[in-house]
Amino acid sequence: MSIIERYNAAKASIARAAKDCGRDPASVTLICVTKTFPADDVAPLLEAGHRVFGENRVQEALSKWPALREKYPDIELHLIGPLQSNKTREAVELFDVIESVDREKIAKALSEEIARTGKHPRLFVQVNTGAEPQKAGVLPENADSFLAACRDAYGLKIEGLMCVPPLDQQASPHFALLADIAARNGIAELSMGMSSDFELAIQLGATYVRVGSAIMGERDYPA
Ligand SMILES: *Cc1c(COP(=O)(O)O)cnc(C)c1O
Numbered sequence: 001m002s003i004i005e006r007y008n009a010a011k012a013s014i015a016r017a018a019k020d021c022g023r024d025p026a027s028v029t030l031i032c033v034t035k036t037f038p039a040d041d042v043a044p045l046l047e048a049g050h051r052v053f054g055e056n057r058v059q060e061a062l063s064k065w066p067a068l069r070e071k072y073p074d075i076e077l078h079l080i081g082p083l084q085s086n087k088t089r090e091a092v093e094l095f096d097v098i099e100s101v102d103r104e105k106i107a108k109a110l111s112e113e114i115a116r117t118g119k120h121p122r123l124f125v126q127v128n129t130g131a132e133p134q135k136a137g138v139l140p141e142n143a144d145s146f147l148a149a150c151r152d153a154y155g156l157k158i159e160g161l162m163c164v165p166p167l168d169q170q171a172s173p174h175f176a177l178l179a180d181i182a183a184r185n186g187i188a189e190l191s192m193g194m195s196s197d198f199e200l201a202i203q204l205g206a207t208y209v210r211v212g213s214a215i216m217g218e219r220d221y222p223a
Helices: 003-020 039-047 058-071 085-094 104-117 140-152 172-184 198-203
Strands: 029-033 052-055 076-079 097-101 122-126 158-162 189-191 208-211
Touching: 003 029, 003 039, 003 198, 039 058, 052 058, 058 076, 058 085, 076 085, 085 104, 097 104, 097 158, 104 140, 122 140, 140 158, 140 172, 158 172, 172 189, 172 198, 189 208, 198 208
Parallel strands: 029 052, 029 208, 052 076, 076 097, 097 122, 122 158, 158 189
Antiparallel strands: none
């Protein structure tokens, strides 16, 4: 299958999963995750009218997206990978949504950069729902206080939560936990679900699903 055939299949699966649980398919946005793939592989998706994309590395995104944006100014680019504080400037410049806010140092750097530039990407907080030591994200038990600090100490409006469940576990408890944290903090957007489990994430309330390999094909190297 081509990228476009897989894209159309993913769109159809998303719509079906939404309808199956009584949701409006338009309430779920597909983020095509294009990390490791060159601009040539992204082009057919842009030509087909898709505009929402995800990258997990600032440096890689910088090498790919500014040129594509000249041709397609209405692209919506999501940063879904960890953000280092020394990359905040570039991240605010390039991304429309930063999904990986997860510590005060980043919150502070973002608030300074937003004040300096007046450019305000939408912000999501990443939650490490499985409390995995190697994984980014605020721990679930610290999520409420971190969200309060983002709002009160740094003046940041957090619109969504994001998680990447442990690879070797059922995803549903992690999705449910993320939805819980969002509900009790009055947060509307939930970025959860990847190629292997986006239907499940939609059942549990995902408003954004991040789909890479099911559309782009297998990646040559893990990213
Ligand atoms: C790579 C990546 C995805 C997409 O993963 P697939 O399994 O290829 O769909 C989603 N979210 C994050 C944070 C990623 O790094």
